[in-house]
Amino acid sequence: MNHKTKKNTLIIVFITILIFSINFKTLSKNQIETKMIFQENFKREQTILLEKGYTVFEINQIYEYMSKKNIDKILENEYVDLKEFFGITNFDFEKIDSYKAYQSIENIPMKDAVTKVNLKLDVPFYSETIEITNPDSLLVLVNKVYVLNENYKPENLLPIPSFPNLQLRKEAIEDFEKLLAQAKLDNIFLIPYSTYRSFSYQKQVYEKYLEKDPKELVDTYSARPGHSEHQTGLAIDIRSKDHWYNLTKSDYEWMKQNAYKYGFIIRYSKNNSNFTGYKEEPWHIRYVGIEHAKKITDLKLTFDEYYDLYINIH
Ligand SMILES: [Zn+2]
Numbered sequence: 001m002n003h004k005t006k007k008n009t010l011i012i013v014f015i016t017i018l019i020f021s022i023n024f025k026t027l028s029k030n031q032i033e034t035k036m037i038f039q040e041n042f043k044r045e046q047t048i049l050l051e052k053g054y055t056v057f058e059i060n061q062i063y064e065y066m067s068k069k070n071i072d073k074i075l076e077n078e079y080v081d082l083k084e085f086f087g088i089t090n091f092d093f094e095k096i097d098s099y100k101a102y103q104s105i106e107n108i109p110m111k112d113a114v115t116k117v118n119l120k121l122d123v124p125f126y127s128e129t130i131e132i133t134n135p136d137s138l139l140v141l142v143n144k145v146y147v148l149n150e151n152y153k154p155e156n157l158l159p160i161p162s163f164p165n166l167q168l169r170k171e172a173i174e175d176f177e178k179l180l181a182q183a184k185l186d187n188i189f190l191i192p193y194s195t196y197r198s199f200s201y202q203k204q205v206y207e208k209y210l211e212k213d214p215k216e217l218v219d220t221y222s223a224r225p226g227h228s229e230h231q232t233g234l235a236i237d238i239r240s241k242d243h244w245y246n247l248t249k250s251d252y253e254w255m256k257q258n259a260y261k262y263g264f265i266i267r268y269s270k271n272n273s274n275f276t277g278y279k280e281e282p283w284h285i286r287y288v289g290i291e292h293a294k295k296i297t298d299l300k301l302t303f304d305e306y307y308d309l310y311i312n313i314h
Contacts (some may be wrong), residue, residue, distance in 0.1 A: 045075060053079040061086040069093075084110050090118055090309050098122070115308050116275070120145045125277045126224065138171060138289050140232055141307040144219075144277050147226040150199040154233040157196055167196040169233035172263070172287035176236065179262035188254050193245065194237040197230035220279050229267065234287040236264075245283060252282040260297040263290040272302035 049059050062074060065086050073093035074080070085091045085099075088111050095117055102122045103113035116122045120130065125144035134140055135152050142148060156170040161177060168176060176192075183190050197205070203225040209218045229235035238255075240248040247255060256266060265288055268281035286303065288296065296306045 045071070048075055058082065065089065066091070066093075085114070087111075088114050090114055090312070092118065115305050118308050118312070119143075119304055121275060121304070125219065126227075129227075135232065138234065138287065139292060139307065139311050140234075141304060141311075142227060142229045142232060143304055144224075144227055148199070148231050150226060152231060153198060154196070157233050160192065160195070163192055166192055166194075167233065168236070169196075169287070171289075172234055175262040175264070175287065175290070179259065179264065182258065182262070183254065186254060188251050189241040190238050190247075190251065191241060192236050192238045194230065195235070196233040197228060199225050199231055202226075202228045202231060219277065221281075229284075229286055235267070236285050236287075237283050238285060239283060247282045255282070255285065259285055260293040261290070263287055263293045265293050265296050265303060267303060269302075272304075275302040275304045 046059055049062070050056075054062070062071060062082065065088070066074065070091065070093045074082070077093075080093075080096065085096075091099075091114055095114075098117045099110065099113050102117055103110050106113065108116075113122070119141075120128050121144075129145055129147045132140060132142065132146050132148050132152075135148055136154065154169050157167040158170050158173055160166050160168055160173060162180060180190055202223065206218065206222050206224055209222045223229075230237075237245070238247065239245050240251045242248070259266060264285040266282070267284050267286040268276050268278040270280045273279060287293075288303070292306070295310070296303060299306065301309070
């Protein structure tokens with residue numbers, strides 16, 4: 001490096017530092033201004049809430065637990081006793097009357113009433129359906145309310161390498177093969193027997209069951225077309241080696257302990273019928289990705305509840 005280059009380099013370094021410090025100063029000034037505006041708004045809102053009759057305790061709880069959208073609604077309306085909703089993160093101020101009415105009829109915890117009303121699970125299954133707008137999401141909720149369009153077919157279905165006559169969405173395949181491999185190492189031999197099913201195939205399946213059982217019964221074990229997770233290419237029915245459609249007790253136990261490690265959840269477990277409307281299905285697993293599968297399993301939530309608490313924006 002000669003003398004001139006050295007000098008130039010020093011100048012460049014000096015200018016860079018100068019630019020950074022100017023930016024830094026501007027940023028801090030903006031930050032301070034934003035903070036001041038925020039504090040002033042906050043003070044103004046607190047005064048409004050006090051005037052409406054909220055206590056200091058209630059105001060603290062409102063800011064601790066309520067979303068911005070809810071706080072705006074609370075500010076617009078007269079005083080409402082919100083005590084039973086503090087801590088319920090999926091609470092939506094606009095549905096407060098429905099929550100209260102449903103909770104008093106069903107006599108269930110308020111948090112469950114909130115989730116069920118949010119997901120329209122407070123009315124008889126299939127009586128109000130909503131067409132799914134995010135069918136390609138790995139976290140899509142398909143149930144007796146949320147329905148897939150009859151033409152929906154995932155674009156990236158691929159055969160499972162070790163069971164090439166069955167198709168899954170590309171994202172689920174590698175983790176599913178890992179699950180099978182680990183099971184084998186643990187001396188458990190699992191055989192998938194139904195994965196992706198089209199709308200028309202599901203229609204045939206459901207109608208076939210209707211020939212032998214009444215509708216109310218069929219609805220507890222088979223999904224109506226458009227309401228089956230199998231149409232997403234993310235659900236798998238899996239059986240033990242010596243069983244024709246189910247898992248043995250010990251294989252089910254293994255699945256409960258291990259499925260989440262590979263991104264799968266037990267979708268219809270023993271205690272979640274009131275959310276799902278299905279009886280327990282040990283054989284049906286659903287891919288949601290490892291991060292979410294772990295959270296859902298740790299929190300012991302039905303996917304429907306998890307969806308409303310963590311995925312749906314309120
Ligand atoms: Zn299934």
